[in-house]
Amino acid sequence: METVETKIENGIGWIILNRPDKLNAINLKMLEELEEVTKNFEENNDVKVIIFTGNGKAFSAGADISQFKELNSISAWNFAKKGRRVMDYIESVSKPTIAMINGYALGGGLELALACDFRIAAEEASLGLPEINLGIYPGFGGTQRLVRAIGKAKAMELMMTGDKIPAKEAERIGLVNKVVSLSSLKEETIKFAGKLMEKSPIALAILKHVILYGNDSPLLDGLNMESLGWGVAFSTEDEKEGVNAFLEKRKAIFKGK
Numbered sequence: 581m582e583t584v585e586t587k588i589e590n591g592i593g594w595i596i597l598n599r600p601d602k603l604n605a606i607n608l609k610m611l612e613e614l615e616e617v618t619k620n621f622e623e624n625n626d627v628k629v630i631i632f633t634g635n636g637k638a639f640s641a642g643a644d645i646s647q648f649k650e651l652n653s654i655s656a657w658n659f660a661k662k663g664r665r666v667m668d669y670i671e672s673v674s675k676p677t678i679a680m681i682n683g684y685a686l687g688g689g690l691e692l693a694l695a696c697d698f699r700i701a702a703e704e705a706s707l708g709l710p711e712i713n714l715g716i717y718p719g720f721g722g723t724q725r726l727v728r729a730i731g732k733a734k735a736m737e738l739m740m741t742g743d744k745i746p747a748k749e750a751e752r753i754g755l756v757n758k759v760v761s762l763s764s765l766k767e768e769t770i771k772f773a774g775k776l777m778e779k780s781p782i783a784l785a786i787l788k789h790v791i792l793y794g795n796d797s798p799l800l801d802g803l804n805m806e807s808l809g810w811g812v813a814f815s816t817e818d819e820k821e822g823v824n825a826f827l828e829k830r831k832a833i834f835k836g837k
């Protein structure tokens with residue numbers, strides 16, 4: 581891989597954006613590699629949780645602006661569609677995903693973080709969608725995901741002013757789940773991932789699907805999805821284990837079966 585590093589450690593699949601001299605700006609190559617490594621981790625049984633982060637002082641400063649010089653309306657549309665497809669894929673992965681935001685998360689970088697299930701940020705991080713300052717606007721799904729994450733008023737403010745906000749403010753408005761010091765970011769993120777790894781991966785996968793797609797559907801469809809998925813959970817060994825463990829007053833050990 582040219583633009584991302586990967587490793588698997590203790591059930592965690594790490595995807596590390598690796599263009600630190602360009603603040604991990606997302607070019608076409610990185611988009612392609614992100615898709616490939618995410619697919620590999622989705623299919624690898626050793627990976628229970630996927631964590632995205634960046635090398636150096638940024639998570640990612642967004643799409644690579646230097647590539648914009650060559651774009652016309654059609655190629656820009658195609659670039660945006662490709663980026664969107666990759667972000668949609670990352671969002672749809674059946675395993676829990678965490679964006680570990682170590683520094684700048686701007687533009688397409690924040691859009692990548694928004695495609696993850698959870699965002700844990702360092703106090704020093706700065707977040708925003710500054711595309712409007714380039715005469716464009718978010719194109720990797722941000723116009724839709726940010727509104728759903730924090731509500732229309734704040735989302736419109738962030739996108740239409742292009743202001744960057746510190747991690748603490750991002751936490752206050754519900755854009756990130758947790759803010760910790762940079763020195764404890766990795767440890768705290770691993771601890772959070774550990775909590776997820778104790779759960780049934782099948783129940784998590786069904787739950788994630790119901791939350792994501794149920795909430796984008798009419799209420800009745802979402803509620804139907806919830807009941808159907810709830811029934812499906814009863815076909816698993818994990819459900820039997822969870823219920824038996826409670827009744828036998830012991831900790832459940834889920835096998836993902």
Ligand SMILES: CCCCC/C=C/C(=O)SCCNC(=O)CCNC(=O)[C@H](O)C(C)(C)COP(=O)(O)OP(=O)(O)OC[C@H]1O[C@@H](n2cnc3c(N)ncnc32)[C@H](O)[C@@H]1OP(=O)(O)O
Nearest residue numbers: 602603605641642643644645646659660687688718719720
């Ligand atoms: C077609 C589909 C598009 C999908 C929608 C997404 C759009 C976007 O994401 S547009 C990009 C939005 N992001 C930005 O506008 C942020 C741009 N960067 C900055 O404003 C600053 O770099 C900074 C505030 C994040 C950090 O400033 P500073 O600490 O002073 O660092 P430098 O500016 O010197 O940056 C170091 C190095 O990195 C290059 N770089 C930074 N961001 C990008 C980027 N988004 N694209 C390409 N290159 C970037 C910067 O040019 C420097 O490179 P050198 O000059 O070669 O050292």
